[in-house]
Amino acid sequence: MAMPQSSSRWPFFVAGGILVAFIVIVLAIIFVPTSRVWTDDAYVTVHHTVIAPRVSGQVISVEVDDNQTVHKGDILATLDPNDYQTALDEARSIEARDKAQVMDAEANVARQPALIANAQAEVERLKAQLVFARQNASRYAHLARTGAGSLQEGQKSHATLDELTASYKAAQAQLEAAKAQLVVLKAKNEAAKRQVSVDQARVRQAELNLSYTQIRAPFDGMVGERNVQAGNVVPAGAPLMAVVPIDDLWIEANYREVALRHVKPGQKVHIHVDAYNIDLEGVVDSVPPASGAAFAPLAPENATGNFTKIVQRLPVKITLVPGQPLAKLLRMGFSVETTINTGLENIVEQQRHSNQSVTAR
Known part of the structure; x- marks a missing residue:
């Protein structure tokens, strides 16, 4: 007895149904937007320090x-530390010497007013003597004209007058020099103080070098x-070595630019760590200002006539949610997979109504 025609065709219907379902699924993946964006191009990183x-x-x-x-x-x-300790000792000795010079300069400044006063008194004394000598010389000149005085006494009085006049001028010059010397001594005192400031800076630098x-x-x-x-x-x-701050690790997830249509800071992220097969929770910290290629040492040159459009990847920064004990297992360089729950937020519309960047931190 011959089998019915329909029973011999059911494998074709099944195969056709599977093919249609496959096509529908592929088209849905391609064209239907999803709120969860995933990538396995993600790594644990941190701003570590090279110790030098x-x-x-x-x-x-x-x-x-x-x-x-x-x-x-x-x-x-x-x-x-021996060389730097010696340099510090030398700097301190120079500072002590210059401080002594400051004290000497201050003493000279303090003494100079007394010397000026002494010079002033000498000028006044000679001025009084000069007045008497002028009167005496005039008296002897009158006596010489009347014949009551001797020529020798007249010459002696004139010589005394000339001598006192010269001494008076010399005393005036010494007084002016003493006044000018006060200005010089003050300047030297100020210079000595400035030198001590320089010495103190050198001592501080020597102390720092020793501490280093x-x-x-x-x-x-x-x-x-x-x-x-x-x-x-x-x-x-x-x-000499590197120090990695283990508690400050974060994730650098390199997403294709077309996958960032709905991504913004603050969105939750599911993190799968390949090394330990564990899952952690994170938060989108920020979307970078440029793609990875833009910061490459040799930036791509697209103006050569042979341009091929390539979808760029941007390293999205993802921070870990605090209070996760398993996060202590992470090490810099680990490979991870990240899935951002975007909620299909309308980033374009949000940016249209904001003067600040909605994708920046």
Whole structure:
């Protein structure tokens, strides 16, 4: 007995139904907007610090090792302080010497008014003597004309007058010099004080240089990439190790620009960590000001005539929600997957009614 025609066609109907369903699903994925945008081009990162000495010297000890946890202010390494201690001692000695010179200059300034007063008194004394000598010379001149006085006495009185006149002028010059010397002494005193200020700055710099021989952790974190050993002679600025602030890690998720249509700061993010197969919660911190290619050392040149349009990726910054114990497992460089719940927010419309950037922090 022959089988019905319909029963022999049902595999084609099933296959056709599966094909139609597949096409519908693909078209829905492509054209139907979704409130959740996902990427696996995401990594754990942090602004870490490369530890380098601010002065040169020989390393006499290294207090930490790779992967060691440190706290702010902990000594990481120590340079030989002897040269810097000697420089500090020398700077302090120079400061003490110049302070003594300031005291001497101040004493000279304080003494000078008395010398001026003494010179003034000498001028007044000679002025009085000069008045008497002029009167005496006039008297002898009159006596000489009448024949009552001798020529010798007249000449002597004139000589005395000339001598007192010269002494009076010299005393006046000394008085003016004493007054001018006061200005000079004040200037020297001020210069000595300024020199002490310079010496104090040099002492402070020498103290800083000595303190720089102890290289300390700038914040809490974990040591990595240690490449220094006791006995090494290192120049200023040479990288010794890195300190990574483990508690300040964040996610850099590189989303395609077309996926950011509804993304803005404050939206919740689901984070899956590949290393431990765990899930964490985060928040969109900000959308960057430029794509990753814009900050590349060799920026793409699109004006050469062979331009090919490529969808760019922007590194969206995602911060972790506080209070997640599993976040302590994260390490810089881990690969993660992020899914932003955008809620299909109308970013364009929001920006149209705002003078501030709605996608910036």
